[in-house]
Every structure is written in C-alpha cells, then in structure tokens.
Amino acid sequence: xxxxxxxxxxxxxxxxxxxxxxxxxxxxxxxxxxxxxxxxxxxxxxxxxxxxxxxxxxxxxxxxxxxxxxxxxxxxxxxxxxxxxxxxxxxxxxxxxxxxxxx
Numbered sequence: 001x002x003x004x005x006x007x008x009x010x011x012x013x014x015x016x017x018x019x020x021x022x023x024x025x026x027x028x029x030x031x032x033x034x035x036x037x038x039x040x041x042x043x044x045x046x047x048x049x050x051x052x053x054x055x056x057x058x059x060x061x062x063x064x065x066x067x068x069x070x071x072x073x074x075x076x077x078x079x080x081x082x083x084x085x086x087x088x089x090x091x092x093x094x095x096x097x098x099x100x101x102x103x
Contacts (some may be wrong), residue, residue, distance in 0.1 A: 003075045013044060015049045020031050039080040053065050 005011050017038070023029040035041065050072050051060050060066070077085070 003050060003072055003079075007076070007079050012037070012045065016047050019045060034081055034084065037082065041081060042080045043076050043082070046080070047072075050076075 006015060020029050020032050023032055025066070047068055048060075051066070051068060052058075054069075055064075055066070058064070
C-alpha cells in the first residue's frame with residue numbers, strides 16, 4: 001500500500017522534493033529538479049523512499065544495506081516499466097564447441 005501511495009503523482013512529487021532537500025548545493029539541487037522525470041528516475045526514487053520508510057528515516061549507505069523486498073520491486077517495475085529490462089535470462093551457448101574461448 002505504501003508503494004501505491006508513493007507511486008501517485010503527488011507522492012512522487014513529494015518524494016522528489018524531499019530528496020532534493022537533502023542536496024546542500026543550490027545549483028546541484030536545481031539541476032536535480034530540472035532533469036526529466038522518466039520511469040528510470042521514478043523507480044530509483046521509489047526504491048530510496050521505500051527503503052527510507054522501512055529503515056525509519058535512516059538513509060542506507062556503504063555499511064548499512066539491506067535488500068529491497070521482492071513485493072516492492074515487483075510493484076515498482078509493474079508501475080514504471082523499463083524499455084530495456086528483460087529480467088533473468090537463461091544462458092545460451094554461443095558456440096557449439098565449449099572448448100572454444102576467445103577474448
């Protein structure tokens with residue numbers, strides 16, 4: 001449900017301004033806000049917003065990581081699909097002869 005609220009236009013706008021408020025340089029903040037808001041940026045913002053909520057407002061970082069719950073990932077990918085994301089693909093052998101290997 002939280003992802004549904006954040007995925008709304010108002011929720012995305014609020015999350016975007018909250019993320020911008022953490023940028024100290026006004027020129028960087030303005031550059032962040034002026035970049036077109038495509039699905040890739042929406043997904044990234046939603047992942048960050050959900051993880052901030054799960055982690056009670058403490059940002060994730062180098063020594064503070066945890067996986068995004070699969071239900072959240074699925075809902076975000078459904079709401080904001082990627083043109084080039086294909087998901088998991090089985091390995092297909094390129095060569096008939098597995099001994100051939102070229103760099």
